[in-house]
Structures are given as structure tokens and as C-alpha cells.
Amino acid sequence: MPNHHIVQAFDAELETLDALIAQMGFMAQKQQEKALNCFLAHDKEAAKKVRDDDEKLDACERHINAHATQIFARRQPVAADLRTVVASFKIAGDLERIGDHAKNMAKRTKRVGDIPILAEVSGSLRKISRLVETMISDVIKAFTSRDAGLALAVLDQDEAVDLLHKCLISDLLSHMKTDTASIAAGTEILFAVKNIERIGDHATNIAEQVYYIVTGRQADEGDGAA
Amino acid sequence: MVNPMNLQSHSPMPTGITGFPIAAGASTEVAQNIRITAKDVSVSYGDLRALKSIDLDIAENRVTALIGPSGCGKSTFLRCINRMNDLIPSCQVSGEIKLSGHDIYGPEVDVEVLRRHVGMVFQKPNPFPKTIYDNVAYGPRIHGLAGSKGELDAIVEKSLKRAGLFDEVKDRLDRLGTSLSGGQQQRLCIARAIAIEPEVILMDEPCSALDPIATAKIEELIDELKQRYTIVIVTHSMQQAARVSDYTAYFHLGELVERGDTNRIFTSPQHAKTEAYISGRIG
Numbered sequence: 001m002p003n004h005h006i007v008q009a010f011d012a013e014l015e016t017l018d019a020l021i022a023q024m025g026f027m028a029q030k031q032q033e034k035a036l037n038c039f040l041a042h043d044k045e046a047a048k049k050v051r052d053d054d055e056k057l058d059a060c061e062r063h064i065n066a067h068a069t070q071i072f073a074r075r076q077p078v079a080a081d082l083r084t085v086v087a088s089f090k091i092a093g094d095l096e097r098i099g100d101h102a103k104n105m106a107k108r109t110k111r112v113g114d115i116p117i118l119a120e121v122s123g124s125l126r127k128i129s130r131l132v133e134t135m136i137s138d139v140i141k142a143f144t145s146r147d148a149g150l151a152l153a154v155l156d157q158d159e160a161v162d163l164l165h166k167c168l169i170s171d172l173l174s175h176m177k178t179d180t181a182s183i184a185a186g187t188e189i190l191f192a193v194k195n196i197e198r199i200g201d202h203a204t205n206i207a208e209q210v211y212y213i214v215t216g217r218q219a220d221e222g223d224g225a226a
Numbered sequence: 227m228v229n230p231m232n233l234q235s236h237s238p239m240p241t242g243i244t245g246f247p248i249a250a251g252a253s254t255e256v257a258q259n260i261r262i263t264a265k266d267v268s269v270s271y272g273d274l275r276a277l278k279s280i281d282l283d284i285a286e287n288r289v290t291a292l293i294g295p296s297g298c299g300k301s302t303f304l305r306c307i308n309r310m311n312d313l314i315p316s317c318q319v320s321g322e323i324k325l326s327g328h329d330i331y332g333p334e335v336d337v338e339v340l341r342r343h344v345g346m347v348f349q350k351p352n353p354f355p356k357t358i359y360d361n362v363a364y365g366p367r368i369h370g371l372a373g374s375k376g377e378l379d380a381i382v383e384k385s386l387k388r389a390g391l392f393d394e395v396k397d398r399l400d401r402l403g404t405s406l407s408g409g410q411q412q413r414l415c416i417a418r419a420i421a422i423e424p425e426v427i428l429m430d431e432p433c434s435a436l437d438p439i440a441t442a443k444i445e446e447l448i449d450e451l452k453q454r455y456t457i458v459i460v461t462h463s464m465q466q467a468a469r470v471s472d473y474t475a476y477f478h479l480g481e482l483v484e485r486g487d488t489n490r491i492f493t494s495p496q497h498a499k500t501e502a503y504i505s506g507r508i509g
């Protein structure tokens with residue numbers, strides 16, 4: 001299929017939409033990376049910055065929604081264009097939620113000190129965070145390159161996140177059982193793990209949207225063309 | 227009373243076919259009765275092949291939209307359904323078209339009777355230079371559908387009502403049809419088409435000369451008319467096809483590229499050519 005619309009301004013508008021989503025995705029991924037770092041390093045300054053920067057992600061979402069709404073009004077998109085514009089609202093929404101979870105994790109920084117329980121799980125925390133950060137960057141790559149295979153790969157990655165999440169929770173619980181003084185901090189870490197796991201879910205949602213944009217089918221519908 | 231299934235001026239015909247699903251396997255496409263079946267229909271104008279082996283089923287009491295670039299053969303296909311192409315000397319039609327199970331190109335078919343069953347509305351409103359009343363009464367008169375003046379009055383009123391025009395013209399039925407606005411004239415032409423109780427109404431870009439309000443009225447009307455009639459509409463407006471039709475067929479250079487549930491065609495077309503056309507890409 002030819003890539004260019006007869007009306008070139010329409011192409012430009014869709015390219016802008018792609019760029020806005022790519023930019024927001026990059027920002028969301030950075031927010032999570034920073035949230036994890038300040039959480040592990042007890043860096044309250046950096047944590048405050050993560051919290052403040054969340055407003056930028058919210059602004060991105062508003063910008064994407066406004067731009068997509070204008071495309072509807074002006075172009076009445078159909079087919080893949082329609083799927084892209086509809087999905088962009090949802091993708092922006094998921095990225096905004098990813099930002100919220102990163103912000104929440106950063107907020108917990110001040111309630112978790114330099115304590116043994118954190119040191120115990122920091123390796124696993126890092127690992128699960130890297131996993132979801134990769135999911136975000138991969139799913140944005142899948143979006144900008146319209147790569148349904150990569151979107152499916154991101155869906156598969158979520159299982160690894162869930163597995164690691166379960167292990168982390170059970171590790172944390174056994175720590176808290178043996179060292180009851182760690183319960184307060186342990187609970188904060190537990191919530192932080194939950195934040196990261198939720199980020200994986202949002203990346204998964206985006207992967208489903210990307211798959212739909214590219215193929216016109218839902219990811220769980222399989223290959224059976226109508 | 228003439229059997230509505232009867233395309234011949236004499237001898238009764240069996241009843242129409244029922245129960246054929248349109249596209250087995252596609253879950254959104256509910257099985258419909260088929261009113262018109264086109265099989266291997268090819269049309270040429272002299273050396274020019276305007277349609278190449280078209281297979282297309284038209285569902286009963288549904289709106290089927292024919293879309294495609296200028297010159298792809300939409301109007302040609304439409305004219306096959308009421309044999310208007312017979313009037314074009316260079317035009318050669320082959321293949322088979324069945325209306326309610328009967329071959330409309332069969333040797334015993336009376337074309338005038340066929341056209342009673344398959345009405346047509348054109349791009350430019352074309353009322354006769356007669357009164358509003360006579361425009362609508364014309365068909366019923368020549369086909370002898372009314373036994374008395376009272377019956378004819380009733381047919382005219384009913385048709386104008388179904389076309390959503392009666393209230394606007396009821397006090398001036400003796401005025402010229404051509405004195406109406408474009409949108410009213412088009413609804414008058416629709417009233418004229420339905421006055422003879424056709425089974426099928428063919429519409430060739432019926433709104434292209436109308437403003438958005440007149441267009442909306444025709445679209446609203448199409449929605450109502452499909453309860454009684456089977457409608458095939460040619461339109462250049464993708465949005466109109468998406469709004470009014472149940473099924474969409476995409477033609478390209480005389481070929482039927484894709485047909486299917488309108489919702490699917492406009493969200494997930496299967497064929498790259500369809501996608502390029504409906505989304506306004508350079509093809």
C-alpha cells in the first residue's frame with residue numbers, strides 16, 4: 001500500500017502523532033528508570049524531581065488527545081489511520097498511568113531508609129524494573145515501526161515480569177516474618193514492586209493496541225482473517 | 227395484482243430464494259437473504275472492458291454501497307441490475323444476474339416489468355416537467371397500479387410520505403416538480419421510484435448535488451426505506467458509505483477487489499487497494 005496520503009497535511013499530522021507518542025513513551029521509560037534509582041539510592045532530591053516531572057507526562061497526554069481529536073475532526077480517518085488515531089488515545093492513557101506508578105514509587109523513597117531488607121532485594125528490584133523499562137521501549141519501537149511481531153514479544157515479556165513479581169513478594173514476606181522490624185519498610189517496597197508490576201501491565205495494554213493498529217485484529221484473535 | 231416476484235408480463239414465477247448467508251465465517255456478518263446475485267458479470271463498451279467477471283451478492287432489505295475511483299465501473303454495474311445498459315448500443319453484458327432467483331437477462335424477461343421491480347435514482351435530481359402529483363403518479367398510471375382516482379391519490383400520498391416529502395408539498399401538489407429545491411427534487415425522485423413498489427432501489431450518487439442538510443435527510447430516508455426495499459447506492463463519499471450502508475463493495479479498474487461488512491471495510495479492510503482508496507492514499 002502506498003504510504004502517502006494525497007493530502008500531505010494528513011501525513012504530517014499522523015507523523016506528529018507518532019512523534020508525540022514516541023516522545024511520551026521515552027519520557028515514561030526514563031521516569032521509571034529514575035524512580036528506581038532514587039528509590040534504591042535513598043535520593044530524596046531526585047525523587048522530588050521525578051514527582052515534579054510527572055506533570056510533563058500529563059501534559060503530553062493532553063497534547064496527544066487534543067491532536068488526535070483534531071485529526072478526527074479534520075480527516076475522518078478510516079482503516080489503519082482510524083485504528084492508529086483511536087489507539088493513540090489509549091496508548092497515551094497507559095503511558096500516563098505508567099508515569100503515575102513511577103511517581104508513586106519515587107514518593108516511597110522517603111519512607112524507605114538504608115535498611116537490610118532493601119539491600120536484600122535490590123538486585124531483583126533492579127531486574128524487574130529493567131524488564132518493564134525494556135517493555136516500554138520495545139513497545140514504543142513496535143509502535144513507531146508498526147511491528148506486530150515485536151508487539152507480541154512484549155506481550156510475552158509480561159509473563160517474566162509476573163514471575164519475578166511473585167518471587168519478590170514471597171521474598172519480602174519471608175524477610176518481614178523473620179525480621180518484624182522491617183515490616184514498615186518492607187510494605188513500602190512491596191507496594192513499589194506492585195507499581196512496577198502494574199507498569200508491565202500498561203506496557204502490555206499498549207502492545208495489544210499496537211498489534212491491533214498493525215493487523216486490524218485483537219492480539220488474542222490469532223491469525224484467522226475474517 | 228401483479229406478483230412482485232414476477233419479471234415476466236405473463237406466467238407466474240416461483241417465489242424468491244432465501245437463506246443464503248452472505249459471507250460464511252465472518253462473525254460480524256449476520257446471515258442475510260440474498261435479493262440479487264451477480265455471477266461472472268463482464269461488461270464492455272466496444273473494446274473497453276468496463277467490468278471483469280464480477281461476482282457479487284446483494285442482501286435483501288440492506289443497503290449495499292458501491293465505492294471506487296472514477297471510471298472503475300460502479301455505474302456500469304448498477305445499470306446492469308435494471309438493464310439500463312441495454313440502451314447503450316456499444317454495451318455488451320455477459321454473465322448472470324438473478325433477481326429473487328430469476329435471471330433478469332433471460333429471454334422471456336420483459337424489461338419494462340423488470341424496471342418496475344428495480345427503481346433508480348440518479349445523481350442529478352431529474353423530475354419530469356410535470357406537477358409534483360404527476361411525477362409520482364406517472365409510474366403507477368403506466369403500470370396500471372391504481373383502479374381509481376382515489377387509489378392513485380392514496381399511492382401518491384403514501385409515496386411522498388415514505389420519501390419524507392409529503393408535509394413539505396401537500397398544499398402544492400399541482401406545482402411543477404422542478405420548482406422544488408434540489409434536495410426536495412431528489413426526494414420527489416425517490417417518491418417517484420417507490421410509487422411503483424419496486425423491490426430494489428438503485429441510487430447513483432444521489433446526494434452529490436445536495437447540501438449537508440438535504441443529504442442528511444436522504445440518508446435518514448435510506449435508513450427507513452431499507453425496511454421495505456433492497457438498496458444499492460453508489461457514492462463517492464467514504465463517510466456516506468460508512469454511515470448508510472450495511473455492506474460495501476470496492477471496485478477498482480473494473481474488478482471487484484473486496485466486499486464485506488461496512489464496519490469491517492472501514493476499520494480493517496483486507497485488501498491494500500481498498501485501504502489505499504478509502505484512506506485517500508496515492509494508489
Ligand SMILES: Nc1ncnc2c1ncn2[C@@H]1O[C@H](COP(=O)(O)OP(=O)(O)OP(=O)(O)O)[C@@H](O)[C@H]1O
Pocket residue numbers: 271274276294295296297298299300301302303314316
Ligand atoms: N456509455 C458509455 N460508452 C462508452 N464507455 C462508457 C460508457 N459508460 C461508461 N463507460 C466507460 O466504462 C468505464 C466505467 O464507467 P462507469 O461510468 O461505470 O464508472 P464509475 O465507476 O461509475 O465512474 P464515476 O465514479 O466517475 O461515475 C469507464 O472507463 C467509462 O469511460
Ligand SMILES: [Mg+2]
Pocket residue numbers: 300301302430460
Ligand atoms: Mg458513475
